[in-house]
Amino acid sequence: MGDQQNDMIVSQRAKLASVTTAQNPMWDIFSNVWCPSTNPGGYVNVGVAENALMHDELLEFLNNKLELPAKYLTYNDGGGGSIRLRRAMCQFLTRHLKPFTPLDPDHLLVTNGVSSAIEHVSWAFADPGEGILLGRPYYGTFIMDISMRFGSEVVPVNFDEVDPVSTQAVAKYEKALLEFQQKTGKRVRGLMLCHPHNPLGRCYSRETMIELMRLCQKYRINLISDEIYALSIWENTVDEKNNPPPVKFESALSIDTRGIIDPQLVHVLWGMSKDFGANGIRVGVIISQTNRDVQQALKGVSLYTYSSGISDHLAALLLEDSQFTESYIKENQLRLADSYAYTVRFLKSHGIEHAPGCNAAFFLWVNLGKTYKRLHPGIPESEEVGDKVMDLLLSHRVFLASGALFGAERDGWFRIVFSQPRGHLEEALGRIVAALND
Structure with missing residues (x-):
């Protein structure tokens, strides 16, 4: 009876939106974000494209200027x-x-x-x-x-x-x-x-x-x-x-x-x-x-x-x-380059493949499925492991964007967002490696 009532109340497009939302854990991640002091059991989020590298500078500018x-x-x-x-x-x-x-x-x-x-x-x-x-x-x-x-x-x-x-x-x-x-x-x-x-x-x-x-x-x-x-x-x-x-x-x-x-x-x-x-x-x-x-x-x-x-x-x-925006953009670009370099060095040290040639935005496209198979030799080469890796990442309370939701043509690829403070990034990368070793 309840399902029949919902059929009458909710449109087909609303049902589709509900299903699509349920497949994406992002909103649950937002409500349970990791903090080393107040919420150490929360999710470390390197899946959402946010740049936190310049928050202090931007807030100082806006808070000094704001008069509505x-x-x-x-x-x-x-x-x-x-x-x-x-x-x-x-x-x-x-x-x-x-x-x-x-x-x-x-x-x-x-x-x-x-x-x-x-x-x-x-x-x-x-x-x-x-x-x-x-x-x-x-x-x-x-x-x-x-x-x-x-x-x-x-x-x-x-x-x-x-x-x-x-x-x-x-x-x-x-x-x-x-x-x-x-x-x-x-x-x-x-x-x-x-x-x-x-x-x-x-x-x-x-x-x-x-x-x-x-x-x-x-x-x-x-x-x-x-x-x-x-x-x-x-x-x-x-x-x-x-x-x-x-x-x-x-x-x-x-x-x-x-x-x-x-x-x-x-x-x-x-x-x-x-x-x-x-x-x-x-x-x-x-x-x-x-x-x-x-x-x-x-x-x-x-x-x-x-x-x-x-x-x-x-x-x-x-x-x-223009004086502030020019200095902001220049410093932001320097910090993005540094954070990218740090992340790439970490990935290479753990044998994780990434798509090279980047010079823009906040993320690396990485082949975690390939690394997972190398660490677990019994898995057939043809077997898809992307969903398994995603489950392991979430069990270790680290969130990445899944290639399955990003239209990847091959299994096992994920997007890592590196535009976070170094401590946040270190915690995330450590959890990713731990998940792959499970």
Whole structure:
């Protein structure tokens, strides 16, 4: 009787969301976080992409500056962000993303985080059942952001032995597009990139970006470049020389699209969460420079992703202070490089394989399944152990992002987030090794 009543009360999409949430332990992790003094039995979290390396500096700046005007207790300038914030973003992003076409506040729509921005563009570009291309491996929450509420279909792109960020990968995107359209009779309406790449920690070259633009122009689909890690770029000093050389970051906005793609098809996302280590501020932005239809459509639904007045004010305070932001970004990049190097040395000392060539973002893509099999010689080479390793990690109270939820093409891969204080990172890595030895 209870199940029948729930069938009447809860929609099918709500049921699906419930199942999806139950498969992801992240929310339980948040409520039971390890602290060496107050909660030593909690989870050590190196699975969620948060950067805590510069929290003290950011808090000192914000706490000294914060004085909230009364207008931020009102609806202010509407759901798409205050004029002040959009102007500050234009100035800041012009310095760092170097757009070919100058940014204007009217090109920007502010959201309460980039997850909301992804939902918005999925809603704006694809009707239910229509596809958005997403290369594997991918940021796992892209699936929910793109498809859960609005019914767009994620079209995963397999690369086999091809480098996912190379020009050779473009043909794989085209293959996936044609197969989806032939199989379903529905159109592909967009191509979603995380640039720099999550979870690989690498940048797409300018040449690859141009070839992807050409592909989007050929099929008249939208290129969405999620550049939330754009300024979290650092120098890789530890990977061997014969590995893929790190590629410098260049924004999709910096490319002269003439003769390549209709600029109305190019859209860029950015936010405060990663480059400023401030996931909790909840400020993202959609940049669509020439597509008035998109701008108007998103403005019409901006009420549902209204960033709070306090967040709007804090973000504007920060982005207007070029002296602080320049020094912050420089120091953040140095600390990320140091933390990456420390983690790689640890992994190598324990024979754990990682995907090399990183110079961006907060994470390493590591093959824990391979190490687990080496430590347990009785396991057949063909046997998949990813789920077993995940269970062992959780039993040791350490949380990583599972490759199974990140669209890994091979079993046993996980994402380690290294942008944590050294003591936190040491505890996490120690628990990972202990789990693999079980």
